[in-house]
Amino acid sequence: MGEKGMEEEPIHSAGSRVACGSWPRLAPCSYLGSRLRRHGGWPRGSGAPTAARLPRLRGGMGEGLTARDGFNGVLRSVKQLVPPGADQAFLDGCLSTDERNRVLGAKHFHFAVISARRATSDEGQLGIMTVEAHFNAVGVKPTWYVDAESLQAYKSLGLSAVVGGKLTPARNLALDDAKSRRQVCVQISDDISKWEYFDVERQDFGGETSFQRANAAVCGAKRLCVSPLAAAQFILAKMRSSPSRPHLGGVFPTRNASMSLGQEEYSTHHFILGDCRG
Numbered sequence: 001m002g003e004k005g006m007e008e009e010p011i012h013s014a015g016s017r018v019a020c021g022s023w024p025r026l027a028p029c030s031y032l033g034s035r036l037r038r039h040g041g042w043p044r045g046s047g048a049p050t051a052a053r054l055p056r057l058r059g060g061m062g063e064g065l066t067a068r069d070g071f072n073g074v075l076r077s078v079k080q081l082v083p084p085g086a087d088q089a090f091l092d093g094c095l096s097t098d099e100r101n102r103v104l105g106a107k108h109f110h111f112a113v114i115s116a117r118r119a120t121s122d123e124g125q126l127g128i129m130t131v132e133a134h135f136n137a138v139g140v141k142p143t144w145y146v147d148a149e150s151l152q153a154y155k156s157l158g159l160s161a162v163v164g165g166k167l168t169p170a171r172n173l174a175l176d177d178a179k180s181r182r183q184v185c186v187q188i189s190d191d192i193s194k195w196e197y198f199d200v201e202r203q204d205f206g207g208e209t210s211f212q213r214a215n216a217a218v219c220g221a222k223r224l225c226v227s228p229l230a231a232a233q234f235i236l237a238k239m240r241s242s243p244s245r246p247h248l249g250g251v252f253p254t255r256n257a258s259m260s261l262g263q264e265e266y267s268t269h270h271f272i273l274g275d276c277r278g
Contacts, residue, residue: 067125068157071133074126078133081194087138087230094199094224095237102237106229110183111135111142112174114164115190119146119153127191128157134192138227142188143177145170186232195231197224198257205262214258221261238266248272 091103113131118124128144135142145164146154154161164170171187178185200221205214226234235249250272252260 066156067122067129071129071158074129075133075136078130078137081225082134082137082227086225087227090197090224090226090230091233091237094197095234096241099237099241102240103233104184104236106138106140108183109140109186109229109232110174110178110181111140111186111188111228111232112171112177113142113144113188113190114167114170114174115144115154116147116164116167116170117150118190119150119157124190125157128154128159131188131190131192132157132159134195134228138229140229143174144190145174184232184236186228188228192228195226195228197226197231197234198222198261199224200261202264203261211258214261217261218257221257242268244268 091100095103115128118128132142141160144154144159144161146161147165148163151161151163162173164173174187175185198218198221200217203214203217208214231251235251239246239249246268253271
């Protein structure tokens with residue numbers, strides 16, 4: 001999570017527990033949760049909607065159907081992943097009493113999805129609709145920061161989209177917008193299929209020469225699928241209860257959970273992921 005305008009200290013935090021979707025960047029300060037990971041894209045054979053299922057059909061009046069017409073189906077799939085009560089159970093079970101007292105409501109966050117040139121392909125539209133559905137399911141309308149050439153294509157999908165420009169200007173604009181609204185900025189990738197937390201104690205893999213034990217630990221770990229709102233609330237609560245008061249926070253940077261279970265729940269010395277952060 002990022003709080004612009006505050007004096008920043010070089011802090012990171014790693015927890016091995018949530019999932020999102022693009023490659024991380026280096027940052028001067030971060031609070032990286034190693035158990036909070038993000039997943040990019042739907043896994044094969046998961047039963048989730050695929051680009052091939054976004055129909056190019058003709059309606060009875062000869063109208064072409066678009067990805068927007070399939071949004072309710074994507075939303076139903078998301079609600080199956082994150083059922084009612086999942087977020088509250090996650091926050092109640094995985095935060096201390098002090099941390100729970102620092103959980104903020106949705107109105108305190110500015111969710112910014114950084115995207116470009118993905119609103120016209122089947123795969124891109126599916127990713128966009130999936131991310132939007134995760135927010136829609138918890139009553140949040142994120143702002144999409146996109147390239148100028150694709151702005152209308154994003155808006156045609158029913159998104160709240162603005163021109164962000166290239167990657168760095170878009171990220172900076174999102175930070176400026178959040179600051180002007182006195183909100184915490186949370187930046188999100190445009191291809192996340194789910195946010196997942198591994199509720200497991202740190203594992204000791206000392207002396208291991210392969211990932212066999214780590215992979216077995218992942219298979220036996222308790223997994224909690226949560227909304228992007230709950231993921232942001234969790235990270236910010238951890239940050240604000242930390243004596244070192246970090247100003248940037250993020251999640252484990254890959255989908256390989258076996259690499260995270262040997263770490264502490266969070267740390268203050270790793271780089272921050274380029275998205276699912278504030």
